[in-house]
Amino acid sequence: MTRILIVEDDPAILRGLTDNLVAESYDVLTAGDGEAGYRMLREHKPDLVILDLMLPRMSGYEVCRKARDEGIGTPILMLTARGEEADRVLGLDLGADDYVTKPFSIRELLARVRAIVRRAHPPTALPDELRFADVVVNFRRYEARKSGSPVEMTRKEFGVLRFLASRPGEAVRRDELLNEVWDYKNYPTTRTVDNHVASIRAKLEEKASEPRHLLTVHGVGYKFVP
Amino acid sequence: MTRILIVEDDPAILRGLTDNLVAESYDVLTAGDGEAGYRMLREHKPDLVILDLMLPRMSGYEVCRKARDEGIGTPILMLTARGEEADRVLGLDLGADDYVTKPFSIRELLARVRAIVRRAHPPTALPDELRFADVVVNFRRYEARKSGSPVEMTRKEFGVLRFLASRPGEAVRRDELLNEVWDYKNYPTTRTVDNHVASIRAKLEEKASEPRHLLTVHGVGYKFVP
């Protein structure tokens, strides 16, 4: 799970950021001033810090410099107010990885966060669409069709199928599926995975008892073959 | 894959830029003088050009002007040496999208490249008008009609419907709607979205309890289908 520390003294912005990042299933830590932020940075070693430049007690500038001086390489995304042009370059020269100027669009900020995180943890790309036999599944539309007729599937079913399909032909362990499709709060039994696979089979396979695309790998997990 | 053309005569800078952009998984093309750069711009239609202002054979200034004269709208990021202040504005007037002054921080340049690329792949344009079943909605006039009769809708309702309609058939999460239709300062509950969708249904759907165009995607959000 990717952990993000937000250091920001404006409660409105802090809340907006937190909500959005949590919704994107990041782990979020927060601090309201530079000192607390710096302490949390050292103690919790987040994967990314979103750091306001103007902060009470210790500026983002100082937090950044002190962290870098200590060899802490955690990626830092700076928040700067408009007109702090000089500080911009300074922030970047200090070793911040990117900056965003307030007022910023949430979309832009999330895009930058994703970009930074992606550089650190390259993920496996998930497909947007999947076709096999007479089945078409579109993961953006959350739509599935078999022989042209719509099939109702649930969110978890889409999630499981999508992850299996991202590694075609490869056996995927149950705990890998749990890690990828579920979040860390809801971490059910591995049997839950079986149930979801079973219901996907019931909906998309010709004969659920003799699956041809969602195969069991005994003692390991499941694999998808087109 | 995003393709970037770099036109730069200093081999050291050229190599530094290339390495960094390749590392960020861009496709990189290079040219060492203005003429070659101009030719490659026409032939390869990159998604972005990083263009030095001072170049042998044909200046960045000329390349930019000629390209724009021919209606080539490719985004251009200008590299200018310090003290070329006058040229800066010129470069921007010519239709360059951004500029960076040498010596530049590579991080800053990468940040600007990302910003330009993002702008160029627009987050889906919003429609000005929408028709489905016996409904006509005009988002410029803020007018809606059902079976020819006017229907009163509020600003937020127009906003929500418009964004959903900009991605027909695709499931849109509540937080995406909040990000697009609301601004980051006013960031209400996701339940607020439900209410607005409900009231749009009440006004435009035949039976609000059995919507046929504004559909719920359980666990995800909503989608609009024409």
Added chain:
DNA sequence: CGGTCGCTGACATTTCCGTGACATTGGGAG
């Protein structure tokens, strides 16, 4: 000061998820 709009919270309803019990299968040990 009356009305609309937008947001929240409470309650009703629907959908889905996770679990456990039991049936069935697979594969290794003997």
Added chain:
DNA sequence: CTCCCAATGTCACGGAAATGTCAGCGACCG
């Protein structure tokens, strides 16, 4: 080859989470 245990298939139920619905309240505007 057969037996036996573990792994998996199957199913139904209880509860939780997501959504629909409605009323109320404050902000803003005329």
